[in-house]
Amino acid sequence: MVRVRGVCVLGLGLIGGSVLRAAVAAGRPAWGATASDEDERAARADGFQVEPTVADAVRRAVEVDAMVVLAVPLPAVDDILREIASVAPECRLTDVVSVKRPVGQAVRRLLPRARYVGSHPMAGSSVSGWPAGSATLFHRAAWVVTTDDSPDVELWAEVARLALDCGAHVVPADATDHDAAVGRVSHLPHVLATVLAAVGADGGPLALALGAGAFRDGTRVAGSRPELVRAMCEGNRSGLLTALDDALGRLGAARGSLASTGSLGATIVAGHHGRASFDQLAATERDKLILRLDAPDALAELTELGRRGGRVVQLDGTTALAEVPNPL
Amino acid sequence: MVRVRGVCVLGLGLIGGSVLRAAVAAGRPAWGATASDEDERAARADGFQVEPTVADAVRRAVEVDAMVVLAVPLPAVDDILREIASVAPECRLTDVVSVKRPVGQAVRRLLPRARYVGSHPMAGSSVSGWPAGSATLFHRAAWVVTTDDSPDVELWAEVARLALDCGAHVVPADATDHDAAVGRVSHLPHVLATVLAAVGADGGPLALALGAGAFRDGTRVAGSRPELVRAMCEGNRSGLLTALDDALGRLGAARGSLASTGSLGATIVAGHHGRASFDQLAATERDKLILRLDAPDALAELTELGRRGGRVVQLDGTTALAEVPNPL
Numbered sequence: 001m002v003r004v005r006g007v008c009v010l011g012l013g014l015i016g017g018s019v020l021r022a023a024v025a026a027g028r029p030a031w032g033a034t035a036s037d038e039d040e041r042a043a044r045a046d047g048f049q050v051e052p053t054v055a056d057a058v059r060r061a062v063e064v065d066a067m068v069v070l071a072v073p074l075p076a077v078d079d080i081l082r083e084i085a086s087v088a089p090e091c092r093l094t095d096v097v098s099v100k101r102p103v104g105q106a107v108r109r110l111l112p113r114a115r116y117v118g119s120h121p122m123a124g125s126s127v128s129g130w131p132a133g134s135a136t137l138f139h140r141a142a143w144v145v146t147t148d149d150s151p152d153v154e155l156w157a158e159v160a161r162l163a164l165d166c167g168a169h170v171v172p173a174d175a176t177d178h179d180a181a182v183g184r185v186s187h188l189p190h191v192l193a194t195v196l197a198a199v200g201a202d203g204g205p206l207a208l209a210l211g212a213g214a215f216r217d218g219t220r221v222a223g224s225r226p227e228l229v230r231a232m233c234e235g236n237r238s239g240l241l242t243a244l245d246d247a248l249g250r251l252g253a254a255r256g257s258l259a260s261t262g263s264l265g266a267t268i269v270a271g272h273h274g275r276a277s278f279d280q281l282a283a284t285e286r287d288k289l290i291l292r293l294d295a296p297d298a299l300a301e302l303t304e305l306g307r308r309g310g311r312v313v314q315l316d317g318t319t320a321l322a323e324v325p326n327p328l
Numbered sequence: 329m330v331r332v333r334g335v336c337v338l339g340l341g342l343i344g345g346s347v348l349r350a351a352v353a354a355g356r357p358a359w360g361a362t363a364s365d366e367d368e369r370a371a372r373a374d375g376f377q378v379e380p381t382v383a384d385a386v387r388r389a390v391e392v393d394a395m396v397v398l399a400v401p402l403p404a405v406d407d408i409l410r411e412i413a414s415v416a417p418e419c420r421l422t423d424v425v426s427v428k429r430p431v432g433q434a435v436r437r438l439l440p441r442a443r444y445v446g447s448h449p450m451a452g453s454s455v456s457g458w459p460a461g462s463a464t465l466f467h468r469a470a471w472v473v474t475t476d477d478s479p480d481v482e483l484w485a486e487v488a489r490l491a492l493d494c495g496a497h498v499v500p501a502d503a504t505d506h507d508a509a510v511g512r513v514s515h516l517p518h519v520l521a522t523v524l525a526a527v528g529a530d531g532g533p534l535a536l537a538l539g540a541g542a543f544r545d546g547t548r549v550a551g552s553r554p555e556l557v558r559a560m561c562e563g564n565r566s567g568l569l570t571a572l573d574d575a576l577g578r579l580g581a582a583r584g585s586l587a588s589t590g591s592l593g594a595t596i597v598a599g600h601h602g603r604a605s606f607d608q609l610a611a612t613e614r615d616k617l618i619l620r621l622d623a624p625d626a627l628a629e630l631t632e633l634g635r636r637g638g639r640v641v642q643l644d645g646t647t648a649l650a651e652v653p654n655p656l
Contacts, residue, residue: 122538122539122540123540123541124540124541124542141540142538142540144538171534171537173534177534180535181531181534181535181538182535182538184527184528184530184531185528185531185536185538185539185540185542185543186538186540186542186543188524188528189524189542189543189545189546190542190596191579191582191592191596192520192523192524192546192579193542193546193599193603194595194596194598194600194602194603195520195575195578195579195599196516196517196520196575196599197598197599197601197602197603197606198578198598198599198601199512199516199571199574199575199578199602200512200513200516200602200606201601201602201605201606202512202574202602203508203509203512203513204635204637205609205635205636205637205653206499206501206505206509206635206636206637207508207509207512207513208513208605208606208609209470209609209634209637209638209639210470210472210499210506210509210510211450211513211606212450212451212452212469212470212513212514213451213452213549214452214513214514214518214521214548214549215513215514215517216606217517217545217546217548217549218517218520218521218545218546218549219599219602219603219606220542220545221541221542221545222599222600222602223600223604223607226593226596226597226600229592229596229600230591230592230593230596233586233592233596234586234590234591234592237586237587237590240586241583241586241587243527243531244582244583244586245583246527246530247523247527247579248576248579248580248583250523250527251519251520251523251572251575251579254519254523255569255572255573258562258565258568258569258572259565259569262562262565263558263562264519264557264558264562265554265558267519267522267523268518268519268522268554268557268558268561269554270525270526271521271522271523271524271525271526271547271550272522272525272550272551272552272554272557273526273529274522274525274526274527274529274530274547274550275521275522275525275547275548275550275551276551277529277536278525278528278539278543278544279551281533281536306534307533307534308533308534309532309533309536309537311537325533
């Protein structure tokens with residue numbers, strides 16, 4: 001095993017730019033490439049290594065068996081995979097795109113020999129581009145590393161190590177579980193924020209003038225760049241549709257109950273419990289446990305750990321130190 | 329005109345407690361009363377005057393022709409109006425309850441001779457009770473003062489002066505416009521936050537473990553005390569139903585479009601525009617203008633000012649200094 005594996009980041013926007021900074025801060029040899037002249041100039045001005053083309057960056061990755069990190073929006077994934085395929089068909093590869101099944105499918109179709117494990121750091125901002133990034137963006141954030149893209153647990157650990165080096169904790173999950181979960185907690189919030197912002201604006205200047213904390217917080221992510229939000233939400237059609245149907249059912253029930261009985265009790269109490277569960281999970285005591293990565297069912301155990309709200313916080317050779325909420 | 333009018337605050341939770349503190353900070357003689365032993369003890373411990381009963385507090389208000397401020401949740405309004413009626417049927421009265429038509433109707437029914445103008449400061453928090461309040465809670469906040477509860481513009485100006493003394497700017501609005509607007513920008517956000525929190529929790533520990541900024545911000549107000557959220561939202565049935573129908577229509581259209589064409593473009597672009605309008609209104613240049621309160625149509629002009637996103641920032645005798653967004 002290479003002790004300090006190089007990192008080659010393709011795409012230097014908010015997320016990719018933060019991965020490059022965090023990898024360098026962790027002592028990794030790291031470089032990038034981007035199709036954006038603006039991000040390229042800004043990254044170079046900040047002292048980071050940017051190769052002129054994706055092909056150059058990936059060739060350099062092959063020379064030292066570095067980890068290639070795809071950090072482009074979903075609609076750009078196919079093209080960049082084709083570029084990689086012509087230069088480095090067997091590269092080590094992960095991605096930090098917000099949806100996992102479609103990226104895994106694209107990799108299997110266009111770069112089938114890549115040593116690929118998908119990933120997704122749960123951090124972001126409503127601003128974008130290189131200048132918005134930072135080496136600490138992922139500190140204390142959850143970073144999903146998929147357990148079903150490859151049967152090679154060593155490869156899983158390589159990607160997990162990058163996430164840990166960036167200051168995140170690792171949540172193992174299979175791609176389908178991931179997409180269902182982020183449909184609920186990441187993509188649905190974006191759709192609800194846009195709906196709320198539009199309904200507020202429908203009320204004219206008086207309504208907007210009365211918008212305070214609840215409206216400001218509830219619409220914050222509606223300020224994100226529309227094309228990025230579209231790419232993210234539309235890329236998770238199946239996971240988001242399930243979440244939307246759940247939301248429509250609950251909202252329709254609230255409407256019916258308010259109109260017929262005047263009560264919003266069930267809706268408000270369920271939501272209060274949901275938010276309390278979220279706060280409790282963040283604050284709960286956690287049991288430590290050791291997982292052996294050389295056990296035959298290691299990937300299945302990791303998947304189960306993630307389903308229970310657990311996470312990996314340290315890797316050491318073939319052992320992973322994990323934390324699970326207590327009581328489960 | 330009394331130059332420094334006393335303020336009698338009934339209810340010393342987050343909002344009432346902040347009004348009492350802000351009135352004292354502004355140099356007003358001010359005292360309160362509350363049904364909560366806890367808030368009473370806490371307010372006294374902080375050095376504020378708390379009368380033993382509502383009747384005591386209101387009797388004192390009558391002696392000096394002070395402004396009585398109702399600061400209780402909507403379900404408690406009728407009872408407290410009956411208490412006031414037996415002691416001070418002609419008192420100066422306003423309220424800081426989050427809905428205006430139902431309170432106005434209750435006042436006309438139970439305290440018809442009160443000199444009443446309704447109001448509503450757009451500030452709050454997901455915590456409640458006296459300890460959560462502060463003298464600066466209303467700084468730079470919008471504070472609605474209703475233009476249709478009384479034809480007496482002097483009375484309107486008295487309530488507006490209290491809002492200005494508390495550090496807010498005054499948005500004039502009739503009660504129906506107010507309730508429609510807050511249905512969109514205050515009550516709907518609470519319902520959407522509870523729906524989002526419940527949908528997230530439906531995803532189990534993995535989904536909650538992946539909840540980041542978008543989920544945290546989108547569910548923040550779901551952490552508020554359920555009985556206060558219910559009182560607020562259920563009290564504005566008509567305004568909230570209109571907002572809910574708008575939201576359901578938009579969310580259903582988003583769902584249909586995602587399922588049939590895979591696009592969320594229209595939804596996301598409309599929401600982005602809505603949020604941009606909100607940010608623009610907050611940041612826009614404003615024209616100053618003077619309104620004469622002794623003009624025959626002063627209340628109608630104030631109402632129109634509010635509809636255009638304008639506000640009153642200063643009162644001086646019979647003139648009001650107003651600001652309107654530019655360009656309108």
